[in-house]
Amino acid sequence: MSAILVTGSTEGLGRHTAEALLDQGHRVVVHARTTTRLTALQDLLDRGVQAVVGDLADHEQVLDLAHQADELGPFDVVIHNAGVIRGPSVLPVNVVAPYELTARMERPGRLVYLSSDMHYRGRADLAGVDWSGSGQSRSYSDSKLYVTAFAAALARLWPAVLVHAVDPGWVPTRMGGPGATDDLREGHLTQAWLATTDDPHALVSGRYWHHQHTQEPHLAVHDEGFQEELLESLAAHTGVTLAPR
Incomplete structure (x- = not known):
């Protein structure tokens, strides 16, 4: 049994991931933006799930x-699932919060970050970036490029931790909308699988996944120069740097 934290787990992919892991017998901790939002998780709480609460923006x-x-830890796995698709909170929620939680929390054995195929449209340019959310200086695609590059940087810098990024596909969640054409079940299976599998193919850190298959990410993801620029920018904004390996 693993101890697993899933952020952004009141609905959609996060909830499905948390429920799948709970069904497998793992100790699951869910996350809600507010205490009011915990009501959406009452059935899981009744089954022994624990919860943390906080607005990632x-x-x-x-x-x-x-x-x-x-x-509530230490955790064997943290799945950084939470995200927003538009508005000034795009960078704080999709990039800054995963970075800061990773840097500040006790280090788990595995880390999974939710990416998107839209990261291919992202710009590997940090000039004038506003991490604070006071204005929307970057797009959703940019944010997903950044978090995918962050995952790749972690895989390089923390070799003892298994790190992956996952594209869940365009699925019919509140974020994806009713017109989404991908399979919701397929959307959450990969992150749940990566959290616990002993498949040798999944035990190689730093990969980018879609529906349990690896794909090549944006070229900037494995650019160490861009990775370092990103880490330095986030450290300057948050006041916390990643602990050494």
Whole structure:
């Protein structure tokens, strides 16, 4: 049995991932943006799931969330599922929060970050980036390129941790919308599988996955120069750097 935290798990892919892992017998901790949102998880809470609460767009709440998580940890796996598709919170939620939680929490054995095939449209350019969310300086595609490059950087810098990025596909969640053409079940299976599998193909860190198959990401993802620029920019904004290996 593994201890697994899934962020953004009140609905959609996060909830399906948490429920699948719970059904497999793992100890699961879910995450909600507010205590009110926990009502959507009551059936899972009744089955023994624990919860952490915090708005990933709010820096102080992210700090508290890291503390809450460590109080319930240590975790074998953290799945950074939470995300938003538009608005000024795109960078704080999709990139800054995963970075800061990773840097501040006790290090797990596995880390999974939700990417998107839209990361291929992202720009590997950090000039003038505003991580604070006071304005929308970057697109959703940019944010997914950044978090995918971050995952690749972690795989390089933390060799003892198994790190992956996952494209769940365009699935009919609240974010994806009713017109999404991909399979919702396929959308959550890969991250749940990567959290626990002993398949040798999945035990190679730093890969980019779609429906349990590896794919080549945007060229900038494995550009170490871009990775370092990204890490330095996030460290300067958050005041926390990644601990050495």
